Amino acid sequence: MESTNKRISNMDLINNKYDLDILEKNVKYLSKQFLLRTQKLTVEFCIKYIYDDDIDATDEDSYLFDKSHILETQRHITEEEFDEAIKKY
Numbered sequence: 001m002e003s004t005n006k007r008i009s010n011m012d013l014i015n016n017k018y019d020l021d022i023l024e025k026n027v028k029y030l031s032k033q034f035l036l037r038t039q040k041l042t043v044e045f046c047i048k049y050i051y052d053d054d055i056d057a058t059d060e061d062s063y064l065f066d067k068s069h070i071l072e073t074q075r076h077i078t079e080e081e082f083d084e085a086i087k088k089y
Contacts, residue, residue: 017038
């Protein structure tokens with residue numbers, strides 16, 4: 001088992017799967033896109049760290065952090081789960 005204090009980078013995400021504890025401790029150092037595309041995340045993690053409904057819609061990357069993109073990249077999360085999680089946060 002890997003240490004939960006381990007510092008990981010975007011490149012580490014490509015070849016390895018990490019538990020949520022390690023990802024949460026490193027989230028400020030990691031690309032949201034790398035996280036979405038390489039790791040299996042919970043709906044709670046996605047809402048807390050990736051989803052951004054306040055992002056400027058004119059920003060060319062704004063779609064990367066919206067509901068539809070998260071559901072597209074994290075296919076195990078249902079729309080219903082996502083909507084329920086939004087209500088909780």
